[in-house]
Amino acid sequence: MTEPTQYGFYVDTTKCTGCKACHVSCKDRKDLPAGVNWRRVYEYGGGSWSTNADGSFEQNVYSYYMSLGCNHCNEPVCVKACPTGAMHKRREDGLVQVFAEQCIGCESCARACPYDAPQLDQQRKVMTKCDGCADRVAEGKQPICVGSCPLRALDFDTMDNLTAKYGNGDGHIAPLPSESITSPNLIIKANKHGQPVSGGNGEILNFKEV
Structure with missing residues (x-):
């Protein structure tokens, strides 16, 4: 018996410049309302300056960017939290999607998801989220966020193909949560300044944008 197909994303945080082309192209393609962002680009940074006795300065200031959408997890807590079955994981490709006609807008999925993937459409009162651009994938195309990235920092494919191409990656880095929560289908190449998910x-640095 063959293993079911599972799609996922690859993010190279050594290449991402925070331009938000992925964020904007996703929002534009689906004409998402204000406040709903299926893909977001987080700027994470820290460090400080200090003055030496001789008047010179030292610093360890850093920042890096993390593009994040839905990770179509192996253990999607959003699906477990949904009381109606509207949030579901497709058998054929592992993409997590929403049956809008079954959604009651209770936001249980949003409260459960550590990645802020499910988001409420305030006008329609239903949950929405990244659907993996399943219609484009069915036509042999990449998701719009991947195709719009000018630095080629994003990739999308079956997890078998992604691991063959990139390996298992470096694991989650801040500001992401621990991978153990949902077993996400996300491979990350860590920026040299990448911080641990805890500690x-x-x-x-850009809360108002995400």
Whole structure:
């Protein structure tokens, strides 16, 4: 018996410049309302300056960017939290999607997800989220966020193909949560300044944008 197909994302945080082309192209393609962002670009940074006795300065200031959408997790807590079955994981490709006609807008999925992937459409009162651009993938195309990245910092494929191409990556770095929560289908190449998911000395610098 063959293993079911599972799609996922690769993010190279050594290449991402925080331009937000992925964020904007996703929002534009789906004409998402204000306040709903299926893909977001986090700026994470920290460090400080200090003055030496001779008047010179030293610093260890850093920042890096993390592009994040839905990770179509192996253990999607959003699906477990949904009381109606509207949030579901597709058998054919592992993409996590929403049956809008079954959604009651209770936001249980949003409260459960550590990645802030499910987001409420205030006008329609239903949850929405990254659907992996399943219609584009069915046509042999990449998700719009991947195709719009000018630095080629994003990739999307089956997890078998991604691991063959990039290996297992460097694991989650801040500001992401621990991978153990949902077993996400996300491979990350860590920026040289990448901080651990807990105990990092930085913070999210662009809260109003995400």
